[in-house]
Amino acid sequence: MISTECLALLDMLPSGIVIIRKDFSILFWNRCLEEWTGIKKGEILEKNLLLEFPTLNQPTVATRLPQVFDGETPVYLSSKFHPHLIPALLPDGISRVQRGAVLPVRLGGDEVHAMLVIEDVTDLSHQITGFQNMRDIARRELAERKKAEEALQIANAKLSLFSVITLQDIRNQLTAARGYNYLLSHSLNDITEIQSTAGKIDRQLSLIEKYISLMLDFEQLGKEPPQWYYLRQVIKQAMVQVQFFQVTSGPEIEDLRIYCPPLLEHIFANFLENAKWHGKTTTQVRISFSTREDTGILTVGDDGVGIPAEDKERIFREGLGTKTKLTLYHTREVFAITGISIRETGVTGKGARFEIVIPKDGYRFMRALPVEKPQEPE
Numbered sequence: 001m002i003s004t005e006c007l008a009l010l011d012m013l014p015s016g017i018v019i020i021r022k023d024f025s026i027l028f029w030n031r032c033l034e035e036w037t038g039i040k041k042g043e044i045l046e047k048n049l050l051l052e053f054p055t056l057n058q059p060t061v062a063t064r065l066p067q068v069f070d071g072e073t074p075v076y077l078s079s080k081f082h083p084h085l086i087p088a089l090l091p092d093g094i095s096r097v098q099r100g101a102v103l104p105v106r107l108g109g110d111e112v113h114a115m116l117v118i119e120d121v122t123d124l125s126h127q128i129t130g131f132q133n134m135r136d137i138a139r140r141e142l143a144e145r146k147k148a149e150e151a152l153q154i155a156n157a158k159l160s161l162f163s164v165i166t167l168q169d170i171r172n173q174l175t176a177a178r179g180y181n182y183l184l185s186h187s188l189n190d191i192t193e194i195q196s197t198a199g200k201i202d203r204q205l206s207l208i209e210k211y212i213s214l215m216l217d218f219e220q221l222g223k224e225p226p227q228w229y230y231l232r233q234v235i236k237q238a239m240v241q242v243q244f245f246q247v248t249s250g251p252e253i254e255d256l257r258i259y260c261p262p263l264l265e266h267i268f269a270n271f272l273e274n275a276k277w278h279g280k281t282t283t284q285v286r287i288s289f290s291t292r293e294d295t296g297i298l299t300v301g302d303d304g305v306g307i308p309a310e311d312k313e314r315i316f317r318e319g320l321g322t323k324t325k326l327t328l329y330h331t332r333e334v335f336a337i338t339g340i341s342i343r344e345t346g347v348t349g350k351g352a353r354f355e356i357v358i359p360k361d362g363y364r365f366m367r368a369l370p371v372e373k374p375q376e377p378e
Helices: 004-010 031-037 066-070 122-187 191-223 231-242 264-277 328-336
Strands: 016-020 026-029 075-077 098-106 112-120 227-230 247-249 256-260 285-292 295-302 341-344 353-359 363-365
Touching (some): 016 031, 227 231, 231 247, 231 256, 264 295, 264 328
Parallel strands (some): 247 285
Antiparallel strands (some): 098 112
């Protein structure tokens, strides 16, 4: 039972308190609620609480109130599901986050009333939200780290394979060079034959140089984890590297980033160099991006002679390209480290077209500083 003295004390509490009858008419409205809402006691007493505040007239609240009167059972209203029981603003204009409890009380008689006690938990709610955000960020970072570690393990396995293959290729070229050198020193007398053999030796040494350079590039796979590459910057660097500037791309490329192992710049340089040399009639390369179901599709196409149908898969087999040190075989293997796949879908006579299929967690759009378009040399 609550006495008049108790009501006076309730009027001084820092929580909002309203007492209602069984018909939901307001019997008591404390000073805290006056301050929160700007509604004075004289303006609100005897009015129907549910009609005055529709937020309380929801089934999840209104249907539970009779149990307070009939069974004298308290009802608890969490801030997660009922954050604004009696809407009230903070001085900065932000809505107060509230939680409440409805308790059975008697005021000087046998009649049961319901007392709604509302706490302002805005600060606590913001702290919880902050902690949840920090937790989510930490989880994402851990997931990224785990993904990078797994990719690094795959990269090291592929690096071992690449190293074995490349070392064997170097041995083969050295054997050939030694053979030509033997001919040069023991069997050849004609100056034309000597010059021809010397040229062959020079080509073998050039291949060895490419293989060594390739091994140095592959070292990055084992040392550096995959990272997010800003594609626009990668394309710019590849254009400068190959000195091929006839490249266009759609606006969808502008803020695109791709999660990929190192060597992405070399991979795109390889695309441009292949278009430049093998496309024969290539005048332009176009790069575009689209989404298909849960994947991103990055397309690199040219307007050259294209690739014959029988060669569309053969071009991805192991081997060293005639112009580039990083072949399509290496490209496919490097991409696979982060779950990216590649296929050739162009039409013979109309140009080559490579579709790079990126998993949904392997691409994102993030703003970056504008990239200046490289100038063609005069």
